[in-house]
Amino acid sequence: MMMSQIEFNQVSKRYGAVEALRNVSFLIEPGDFCFLVGASGAGKSTILKLIYREESASEGEVLLDGVNLASLSTRKVPLLRRGMGIIFQDFKLLPRQTAFDNVAYVLRALGMPPAEVRRRVIGALKVVGLLDKVDAVPEELSGGEQQRVGIARAIVNGPRLVIADEPTGNLDPQSSVEIMALLEQINQRGTTILISTHNLAIVEQMHKRVIAIADGQLVADGILNNLPSEATIMANYNLGT
């Protein structure tokens, strides 16, 4: 039997008296392309933080490739994160470094030989279509290009899982579509993609699996032909934002 790549099992997360997640359960299989949707503050970011072990579950289990992340020591967290690529809404690029150096940073920190670093970085920048911008620093790049650098950095180490937290949140519609197409292309190579977003228009266009979260609860999970609007979700489940 094939092991799920991500497994949430009755997961709750509390920050003091505030309950960010309540009994959330879902499975994500290897090679899935999955959207995590919900309003701001619904709990999407908390789910991602639990996956890359920025946070730990208050109750329930979060398993990655069958490993309960609660049992992972703090020392092993960097190792866990190196096995996945993370893409951020605000790109989180190192401001003084070129696109090449941003993508190469982790590989160099791991002591990879320079020739191998170059091969991989050029390969990743080629995938995201930025071979002509290798020497550009972030401020010389458009938002969409900066996000492409972020994607190249996320995939340069050949991760099996890429997590994207509102990757189109700071982008114009055209760039958003391009970024989604790029992530789909990466998914077609076998990489699992989990994207947190509240951009329902783009989710509807992609026609992929959707996990909908509202007020810390899972309210829908599946390939939705007619994705309920945020307002509909709120109304149907009587949940506020």
Next chain:
Amino acid sequence: MSNVVQTTFANMILEALRDVRIAQRVMLETIGGFNRTGWMNVLIVITMASILTIFGSLFLLVEQSKTFVSTLGTNMEMSVYLKDSADINDVQEDLDALPQVASISVVTKQEAWEKMRSSYPDFPEIQNPLPNTIHIQPTSPAEVPALKQGLATVEGIQAVKYPFEVLKKIQAIAKGLSIFGSFFTAFLGLLTLFIISNTLSLLIQARGREIEILRMMGIANWYIRLPFLFQGILYGLLGAFIAYFPVSFVENYSLQAFSFFHLASNTHHLALAMALMIGIGTLVGGSGAIVSMRRYLKI
């Protein structure tokens, strides 16, 4: 089998090369930290060099004083003048029995008188006023107080001349310098630690976003921390290096000052002072970095 050995050996070489590359990267990150710190580097290194100069100079002066007291003290004698009624042999036996006495030499009143007469041929013919004298070499200057007590128990002694008073004063000054130096070095050390800690804290806060990115990228915690630690330690080492010059000047100057007494040069004092300065510099710099990381670098 040989293939397995070859593969293992090749892997070891590859791992060693990888470690070298990682070390290079950490050093580059450290240099980057210095670049970002800017002019504060100068202030920190000067402060560090100053405290190490003060510490090293006081240390050398105290050590030189100790050597001076020790060398001069072992060459000095106490003179015991006997009562006319005392039997010189009895007193000599009593003195020999004291454990603090290394050696004694007797100068009878006749010998002293003849020596004086030969030195001053025109001295008038009077009755010999000089007492029998016994010169005592103590086992060490430190034993003098005990010896003084021992002498008080010996019968027949009229007076004792102690040439150690000046040495006691030098010892007291050396002790005072040592205590003052320790407190002053500790105070300035804490001040430097505070400056380093605050500077690195500002650096960590300025790099907060960058550190967050590195954490998310799965960069090991030690890789993020080490450049800050190295930067703190390097402040200490640079400070010690700069402090070497004024401290070696103090070493030469103090040796010249004491050379009047024909004391041997103690070059190991400078080496010891340098070792301590490097140690204190490293400790203060490293501690400053650790304090700032504990406060601001949450990983």
